[in-house]
Amino acid sequence: MLSIHKLKKQYGSHLILEIDQLQFDSGLFWIQGLNGSGKSTLLKILGGIIPFKGEVQIDSTSLKKQTTEYRRLVSYVEAEPLYPPFLTGSDLISFYSATRKASKEQLNQLIERFNIQSFVQNPIGTYSSGMVKKLSLVLAFLGNPKYILLDEPLVTIDKDSVPILLELVKKYSDEGINFIFTSHQAFEVSGLAPSQELEVKDTRVCFL
């Protein structure tokens, strides 16, 4: 279970998020909200990318105290990821695989499923935004995280890739991996329980 306790995030005097208690059990969680409401900020906090006040835990593993162990349990992908343009997709996949201890088999399957073999050896600087997004999704699924955090996963990927992503979400969900995502459209995954909806509004997050 991913739990949030007395979380507060502000930039200067501008309060972005204030969450007293919130728990994500298991399954799919769809976070909605207007632009600028704090959805991406929340995912960045849960992904260990930005600092905050309060506590976030997965089971008994604290984000602030067990910094490395916690990060092994989550995988986060930005809405518009940026990677060094001179690295190849392959370089990043190798790095992620080694750090997240992904198997060679898993790695090959993901490359094949997202159909990125044709460009993965090229420098990322030559990729379109859709290609970068596909690469970032491959990276998100690598290893054995408990929670995969996807910020606007459907943005910029082509329509052929959407069913592939949904199919992978189902496969990983069946294996016990949980997903928290922000999106302007729902994940309609056949054969999977509908996602639990949350809304970020006026600095608060609540289940709908």
Place this chain on the structure above:
Amino acid sequence: MLPVSKVLTRVIVKKFYERNAGLFFFIFYLMFGIVEPNQIFGYHQSLIYGTLSSTVFLLVVMGVWCLYAIKYLRFILVEFDQPQNKFLLELSKLSPSKLFWSILLTVTLVYEPVLIYSTFIVFLGFAAHQYWPTIAVIVFHSTILISTSFLLARRLNLPHEKTIFSFFPTVRWPWPKPVPIFYISQLVNQLPTVLFFTKAFSVFAIYGFMQIPLDHYEPRVALLGLLIGLMSHSVIIFELRKFEETYLRFLRGMPISLPERFLKMALVYSVLLLPEIGMLALRGVHILDLTGAVIFATGYLTLIHCKLFQSEFNMDKHTTWTLGLFLISFILVLFKIYLIETVLMWGLAYFWLKRDYYGYEVSG
């Protein structure tokens, strides 16, 4: 003054002095405020004679001037890239000579504080028949002014060129890249000019210091040369931090422990220091002293990097801090307390990383 120069003066020169008013005030106070008014002339005369009669001090002073040149060069390049200054690209339509002279005038104006003081150095140098060091000062300033004007004119002519010179071929690493290679690749592929000039300056600083004739082996001479070279790395460190904040944000979310992050960062700088290590070894520095120098230098650069894990980091603060660390280190090396400094630098670098790495978020 030509209309073009007027525009450049308003957009670049005025802003440069406004932005650095605090630094200039501080330097002015150091130079003129701590001495009794009736002793100022004698004090500076002694300072200038000391500089001209000692190769070591002349190199130190040139190192400081060089840092100032890097500072204004960096400032102007950043200003050229500002959206509100995009109209300056129109200057590329001028004839090459007109553009060059306009930029040379701009650069001369921002370099003016150094030139004014150097005028006294030249005057006193010739009066004291110190011809060679005086000529060296003139050549040094001419080279700085001409080379930086040339680089800036080229940037205006080729705004989309990532690298001003292609001294290095594109290097492809054939194996999976570990994190330190990300940083090295960034320098080699995106900032080859900065890398080349920094390393060349650093290696020549060591070479210059090691030329000083001594009747016995003295490792501090090597260390002082190395220190001048380390100071010149401030731009590289700043660029690597910017690179981290732009392209390596994902690293923060990766399950990598702080000691591992720290060691990887130190590894980046120890690899960067290979040319300096090579020069020290070639100049006959003993193996123990060489090992000590490598640990000292890596700790020095890692410390500066760790200092930049802050919400707001800017070049001005960074340069001031780098200069401060250099001055402290210079004194500690002179007084042979660099072993203690080495331990302190490593300890402080790790302390800052542990305290700040997960706790800051770059504003804006």
